Amino acid sequence: xxxxxxxxxxxxxxxxxxxxxxxxxxxxxxxxxxxxxxxxxxxxxxxxxxxxxxxxxxxxxxxxxxxxxxxxxxxxx
Amino acid sequence: xxxxxxxxxxxxxxxxxxxxxxxxxxxxxxxxxxxxxxxxxxxxxxxxxxxxxxxxxxxxxxxxxxxxxxxxxxxxxxxxxxxxxxxxxxxxxxxxxxxxxxxxxxxxxxxxxxxxxxxxxxxxxxxxxxxxxxxxxxxxxxxxxxxxxxxxxxxxxxxxxxxxxxxxxxxxxxxxxxxxxxxxxxxxxxxxxxxxxxxxxxxxxxxxxxxxxxxxxxxxxxxxxxx
Numbered sequence: 001x002x003x004x005x006x007x008x009x010x011x012x013x014x015x016x017x018x019x020x021x022x023x024x025x026x027x028x029x030x031x032x033x034x035x036x037x038x039x040x041x042x043x044x045x046x047x048x049x050x051x052x053x054x055x056x057x058x059x060x061x062x063x064x065x066x067x068x069x070x071x072x073x074x075x076x077x
Numbered sequence: 078x079x080x081x082x083x084x085x086x087x088x089x090x091x092x093x094x095x096x097x098x099x100x101x102x103x104x105x106x107x108x109x110x111x112x113x114x115x116x117x118x119x120x121x122x123x124x125x126x127x128x129x130x131x132x133x134x135x136x137x138x139x140x141x142x143x144x145x146x147x148x149x150x151x152x153x154x155x156x157x158x159x160x161x162x163x164x165x166x167x168x169x170x171x172x173x174x175x176x177x178x179x180x181x182x183x184x185x186x187x188x189x190x191x192x193x194x195x196x197x198x199x200x201x202x203x204x205x206x207x208x209x210x211x212x213x214x215x216x217x218x219x220x221x222x223x224x225x226x227x228x229x230x231x232x233x234x235x236x237x238x239x240x241x242x243x244x245x246x247x248x249x250x251x252x253x254x255x256x257x258x259x260x261x262x263x264x265x266x267x268x269x270x271x272x273x274x275x276x277x278x279x280x281x282x283x284x285x286x287x288x289x290x291x292x293x294x295x296x297x298x299x300x301x302x303x304x
Contacts, residue, residue: 009180012227013180013225014180014181014183014223014225014259015181016181016182016183016184016185016259017181017185020185062134062138062142063134065135065138065171065178067170067176067177067178067225067226067227068178068180068225
């Protein structure tokens with residue numbers, strides 16, 4: 001089984017990487033696009049029956065910083 | 078007064094800190110490895126700059142879990158002075174010893190140059206050798222130095238006088254043009270509520286010798302020393 005943790009900057013946090021990527025997309029002719037945000041995905045291989053509550057703690061305390069980021073956790077069987 | 082300079086894998090300003098401190102009368106400094114667990118015999122802690130753990134995940138995110146950080150937290154809780162410089166500031170924020178976080182510079186570039194800082198509070202343990210409104214010339218060198226905190230946190234930082242230095246121009250104007258990285262309210266350094274933990278992005282240890290272009294950084298270390 002795998003866990004996928006997606007970490008995204010909070011909407012209120014400046015994301016200059018996303019802004020720069022959006023600008024490049026417009027240069028390439030992709031008009032009418034809105035805001036672009038860049039985050040990261042952490043893929044974790046796990047034994048079956050891993051403790052999901054513990055995974056949430058790790059995602060909150062290590063993989064993301066709640067001051068600037070939000071995370072979602074998806075467990076893929 | 079004996080300073081502990083914490084060394085993580087990837088720290089690179091540790092020698093500069095020890096060198097600068099050793100040259101100040103009344104101060105001495107020694108390295109403490111991140112796997113050590115004791116700060117016994119030290120009177121102050123410096124968390125120096127660099128790229129601890131290669132800045133993997135987020136700047137300071139992994140250093141936060143180093144064994145020595147438990148001792149640094151206990152040292153801070155007991156009222157001992159702790160200063161985090163650059164990556165050290167990032168580590169103190171990640172550890173929860175200081176509020177807020179440091180994110181990618183507004184302009185995306187790594188910025189390495191001298192900047193001007195306005196001393197906003199001259200009654201703190203880290204700035205009392207300065208005068209209020211004094212302008213310091215100290216270099217910065219970072220890619221993730223944009224200070225972020227939510228409105229509520231910013232309001233309490235202002236209310237409690239926790240913002241010790243802000244980026245300004247040579248005349249002391251804390252304008253957007255003088256903000257090198259997009260930090261909220263031009264914040265360059267803050268202290269904790271108790272007043273014994275200070276983090277800043279600029280490098281005072283690189284401004285302690287006339288040969289390096291400025292000695293304004295001495296004000297920070299002498300403030301700690303005169304405690």
